[in-house]
Amino acid sequence: MSKNKLKSEKPESKKARGNDPNVLKQDKEAEVKVKELVKDERTHKVLGVICLLLALYCFIAFTSYLFTWEEDQDKVFRYSASILLMDFDSVRVENLLGRLGAFVSHWFFYKGFGIASYLFCYLFFILGVNFIVGRRVFRVWRNIKYILFGLLFISAAAAFVSMFSDFPWGGALGDAVNHWMIGFLGRAGTVLLLMVAGLSWLIWKYNIDFKWVEQQFKPKPKPAVAPAVAQAVPQTATIAVTPQATTAATGTNAAKEKQVAAQTNKLKEAAVAVIPPPAEDDELPEMQLIEREDASITLIPPAPTHIPQQPVDEDVDEEVDEDPGPLLYIEETVDQTAARKQKKPATEDVAWEIKPSVEDDQDEVEDQPVRQPVQLDPYEPTLDLRDYKYPSLELLDNHSTEKIVQDAGELDRNKDQIINTLKNYDIAIQKISATVGPTVTLYEIVPAAGVRISRIKNLEDDIALSLSALGIRIIAPIPGKGTIGIEVPNVKKSTVSLRNLLASEKYQQSTMELPIAIGKKIDNENFIADLAKMPHLLMAGATGQGKSVGINTLLVSLLYKKHPSQLKFVLVDPKKVELSLYKLIEKHFLAKLPGEEDAIITDTKKVIHTLNALCIEMDLRYDLLKEAGTRNIKEYNNKFVQRRLNPQRGHRYLPFVVLVVDEFADLIMTAGKEVEMPIARLAQLARAVGIHLIIATQRPSVNIITGTIKANFPARIAFKVSSKIDSRTILDTGGAEQLIGQGDMLISINGELVRLQCAFVDTPEVEKVAEFIGEQRSYPEAYLLPEYVDDKEMDGKEISLQDRDPLFEEAARVIVQNQQGSTSLLQRRMKLGYNRAGRLMDQLEAAGIVGPNLGSKAREVNVKTEADLEEILNDLG
Ligand SMILES: Nc1ncnc2c1ncn2[C@@H]1O[C@H](COP(=O)(O)OP(=O)(O)OP(=O)(O)O)[C@@H](O)[C@H]1O
Helix, strand or coil, rough: HHHHHHHHHHHHHHHHCCCCHHHHHHHHHHHHHHHHHHHCHHHHHHHHHHHHHHHHHHHHHHHHHHHHHHHHHHHHHHHHHHHHHHHCCCCCCCCCCCCHHHHHHHHHHHHHHHHHHHHHHHHHHHHHHHHHHHCCCCCCCHHHHHHHHHHHHHHHHHHHHCCCCCCCCCCCHHHHHHHHHHHHHHHHHHHHHHHHHHHHHCCCCCCCHHHHHHHHCCCCCCHHHHHHHHCEEEEEEEEEHHHHHHCCCCCHHHHHHHHHHHHHHHHHHCCCEEEECCCEEEEEECCCEEEEECCCCCCCCCCCCCCCCCEECCCCCCCCCCCCCCCEEEEEHHHHHHHHHHHCCCCCCCCCCCCCCHHHHHHHHCCCCCCCCCCCCCCHHHHHHHHCCCHHHHHHHCCCCCCCCHHHHHHHHHHHHHHHHHHHHHEEEEEEEEEECEEEEEEEEEEEECCCHHHHHHHHHHHHHHCCCCCCEEEECCCCCCCCEEECCCCCCCCCCCHHHHCCCHHHCCCCCCEEEEEEEECCCCEEEEEECCCCEEEEEEECCCCHHHHHHHHHHCCCCCCCEEEEEEECCCCCCCCHHHHHHHHHHEEECCCCCCCCCCHHHHHHHHHHHHHHHHHHHHHHHHHHHHCCCHHHHHHHCCCCCCHHHHHHCEEEEEEEEECCCHHHHHHHHHHHHHHHHHHHHHHHHHHEEEEECCCCCCCCHHHHHHCCCCEEEEEEEEEHHHHHHHHHCCCHHHHCCCCEEEEEEEEEEEEEECCCCCHHHHHHHHHHHHCEEEECCCCCCCCCCCCCHHCCCCCCCCCCCCCCHHHHHHHHCCCCCCCHHHHHHHEECCCHHHHHHHHHCCCCCCCCCEEEEEECCCCCCCHHHHHHHHHHH
16 A cells, blocks of 8 residues: 555656656756856956956046046036046046046045045955955955955044045045044044044054053062072073973974074074074074073073974964963973983973063062972963864854654554565564654564574565665664664655754763764664774765765864864875865864875875875874873873973874875875885774875775785774675675665664764855954964875886985984984984985985984984084085
């Protein structure tokens, strides 16, 4: 009965949904064409050129108006807009850009905003540049806000100042505002209000500090303080540095580190204290020297206690308006110095003390001659971007009411049909119960005594056929319950919004390291898992079944929980369009190869480089873990946070790295083993160092998901696939071919299989989240992966000093400063792969800077001082 019903419903529903398929196709095509046109790079460039020309046009017209307005004004008044249509001879205007120029300028200046009209030239200019360059060189909304304020303020101020001038300096707007203000506040009040508005804007934009005011009221420091400090604290070496100075010497930036070390080395001899002034940008700050009398003071280099990357505002038209922060104070006691000299393990030999400010301390020094070592505050990675705001749930949409409505009639009908079908096979049942989920309802059956479950299992296909609904899955038995489950799709499915999942207590309160909100189980329980524990995820599904949405769901749920300093994504997108939205968060959350323009990798060759670079990153991280005596990233970061690891030795806070590959099959088809090998290596080893993989494929065939790959991906997700074989390839069992699509999925974690409805997040929502993050202050560039040089590309290249590696000089300095000719030192300090570091070492040998290879021992360093090295480098030219 219901079989017939189902059959007869099909054409109807098609009718209801669809109209003539041809018509639909045309609509779609037209829509696609318009969309493509809007997105086309060339359209943007044309718009950009138009905007720039408009900017230039207005600029010339306005400037000309300044000189010709007297002659032209009468004519524009007399003829108004009809001046544009008149003969050349009947009306002659003086404006360089003719009647249109005269009319437009008159309109902007006289009827509009006066001299502030020039702001429109600026607006067209920034729009033009943004369109032409193809990315947001200028932030449009922020600039529009400034321009609106400027129009109001400049026109009002200009109108006030030029009250008795004939020229419309403030335009109609300025006059109106001015008129109202004078009536309301009087002249003095208007002056005050304009001053307050102008000053407020300056303070807001440039964050002016009023230190000079502060200094006027501060008592002058006593002249003898510096020697007094040295004498009073003979056992303490003191270096004052600003937070920026500490940043300059991080392990990630070997050049700066080396410069700091070089400067500090020089200072050691002179026994002086170093107080670098606050650095505004990434440049190494210049040092100010304050001589101290006591030559016995020992100095340690200003250990980079802080951020691995110096954040900047992405906005190019704005200065970084960050307060340089208070001076920090780093101190090492004589015991610690001695310990350091004896080369105690890196983890224990250094204690840094960070105190507010030398200025604050100077008075204190006199009252408190002996300084006690002070417990340091833990390192806080999120201070990298301390004003970073996590995206709010408001950016996401609610796609449905979370309440699942199930028609009681439908439940009854399904129940009866199940009972009858089983009866046909002589299977009696004791009890049947139903759990209604978002997409399917689970009917749980307790068979009558004596019915063997294996019988039902054998009849699985027949029962599914008899029930004849699409997407039925029979679980016999339900693991751990001894009952039989039959999943029947709901007629009315409800979408699970990612927003609701992220709002759930389970997600909000989660203490997982990488929480991913995947979807809802059949019993409506939210399924939130820890990617760090999985530790890698394989996703497969035929085209159009919800893979891309699934990837977005995972990425967005990580973005809602993680700070940019704690997580980096490596995105591989051979299809070029799926992950392109995340370009906006490049400087916050993405990692890329040095020198690469795009952080989202679409080219196969670059994928191979990136995967190998990730392997190098993994090896480097293992070296760090080993040196720190820790077993995994959690222990390592804990130790770093407690300041028990010295950044001077290359230690740094390690963010999690999540590699997302959107179309794995495509890569394997084009690059085969070259891609499979590094992926397999990463999958086998990378979990302990915080590198996790999410790999998605449309074609889950055995030549793509090979045994090696499968063995290392214990967590796997299958959306609907086209055959049972595909389902077996991915899940080791059938079932995924029975799914109903649209995010209906099976997840297998450590052998346990769960059916879920994947949470839904739409592209505009992802865009909003990416925009929200992208607009905030960021690092100066994406997180840099180590350099990888393809052996094949370098093979056959002779060691020639003419053709030196670009990093040759830097490598030479690292070796000479450390007086240690070891390849692994170069690898660690400069984040290089073994091969490149080896080649650099060969070149250094050819230049006579290091001696020959001594097997397992480090090479001898022939150059003893940096001055000698500089000479050699100069000679090499
Ligand atoms: N979790 C979900 N909830 C509701 N609808 C979904 C869900 N996931 C996907 N869909 C629907 O299915 C459509 C296709 O999904 P998606 O683009 O993710 O497929 P895909 O597997 O990535 O396809 P392709 O491999 O061709 O890119 C979506 O546009 C959406 O309408």
